[in-house]
Amino acid sequence: MSRAALTLWLTPFLARPIALIGLGVLLVMVFAAIFAPWLAPYDPYAMQPIARLMPPDAAHWFGTDQFGRDTLSRTVYSARMALLIGSGVVFFALVTGVPIGVLSALFPRLGHVLMRMVDVLMAFPSLLLALGLIVILGPSVVNSILAIGIGFMTTTTRIVYGLSLRLRAETYVEAARSMGSGTAWLVFKHILPNLISPLLVQASFVFAFAQLGAASLDFLGLGAPPEIPSWGNMLAESRTFITRASWLLFFPGLMIVLTAFSLNLVGDALRDRLDPRFRDVFGGEG
């Protein structure tokens, strides 16, 4: 990336220190996810019957759970699941939403049909849609990604469609078209490059809300298998012990909030840097 481009991307964060903090938190989360085996003091699966439900102390900073497993280690390992679910859902939403949205804008007849289908899917509240899919597919990590992702596919498609329609009407696109440019040229040369910034904004919001969706599925026992360390699973288990072991409730929840909040801060900062013509598709503030 050139220096100028780097400065351009960094400006939104420099103008807003709190967004910079958000970015920092996210980098720490990614770091923790990648280097979990070196960072976690214990094996996240190792049970220590002697040390059941121990409050935080020098040996176990975040305490232990009902099986004597180290909460800090499980919390660190859970960052992996958060990263996996988040990137999985973003990937699914983009891979489906971008082609459908762009094609619908370029071919109005096809678009009419496709966008009506998107409307139909949007008649299903996202959590209900996710639960319905889990019933059909069965609970698993991959199926959590699909079930949550389909809700964001519809919103992403809508946004891409709206933006592509506007781009298609731009003078330079019309000029390129009248000079005989093919559809592929228009898409790759004029439309997709202009979608990158707004899609980055959308990706950060999708990543944030995917965390909350996954946590809900895990909490209901319909997400990742219970033995897998994830913040939602940890909270689901903590439920029985909230009065005796409130630390089990505190740390995983805090991680979800920190992650989602940081992503929202970053998304907000990026959105404010967007071309004003594109900003309103996100329904944000003035």
Next chain:
Amino acid sequence: MWAFALKRAGAMLVTLWAASVIIFAFIHLIPGDPIYVLLGDTATPDQADRLRREMGLDDPIVVQYFRWAGHALTGDLGQSIFFQAPVASVIADGAETSILLATLTMIWVVLIGVPIGVIAAVRQGTWLDQTLSGGAMLMASVPTFWVGLYLILIFAATLGWLPSSGYPSIFEGGLGNLRYLILPSLTLAAPNAALILRLTRASMLDVAREDYVRTARAKGIRPWQVVTRHILRNALLTVVSAFGFTFAALLSEAVVTETVFALPGIGRLVVQSILRRDYPVIQGIILVIVVIYLVINLIVDLTYRYLDPRVELQ
């Protein structure tokens, strides 16, 4: 106006029809013989054969769809495997809790979201606005069940002020039973109040840029009167239309909250039915919620058009 209403209603019916096809397909997409999906694994071959004939599962799928849709139109949503009772009555049993929960939640959402959003907009750019807007973003980033568990820990387990679970009907125990819904409705209100707050603020700022607001100010009308009469009134149009969507969304978001607080509502029924493999109930609830969602959408659209006739057909 009438042409608009008819077109919108028509579009809604088309969407509903397409959604109903998906909901019908749901039972057939679950792995396994639909008969055992409907009867449960314990059904005997005799029972299976009888139901297969009764339901005409040997008929072409299109015929089956129209039969199912016809029954649904008359309020017959099939039989619950677990309760051995009509799905419609099982859903009706949970309706009281769900409707009251959603209503209480909406009251919090309006009382918290709108005034604070107005304050944030009026003080745009100040530390107060940044604190309130930041707080709203934080609330939107918190998992509802986490809020719920903390409210239980503080107000039920520690202080003992409010009950932590269940909800006995107000028709049996009187209005005092609403206290069972205070913590759940606050839990559910948190992220939604945050959304309404942000929307109110954004909408106020949008309207504040209009020419007639500048004219009003230029005429020398007192600043607070400009805010209440010129800006707020018009800004509320957008906000009120969002109430409809919020209310409809609450019905499905309540799934998690009702589970945390063990409330006998439709949301918890969904989760329990998934665990019990009571598929007809899940199917029925999805259908009911989608219908409510679409009807509310339609009402919002028409109200909006009535209040602001500039809204054009797409």
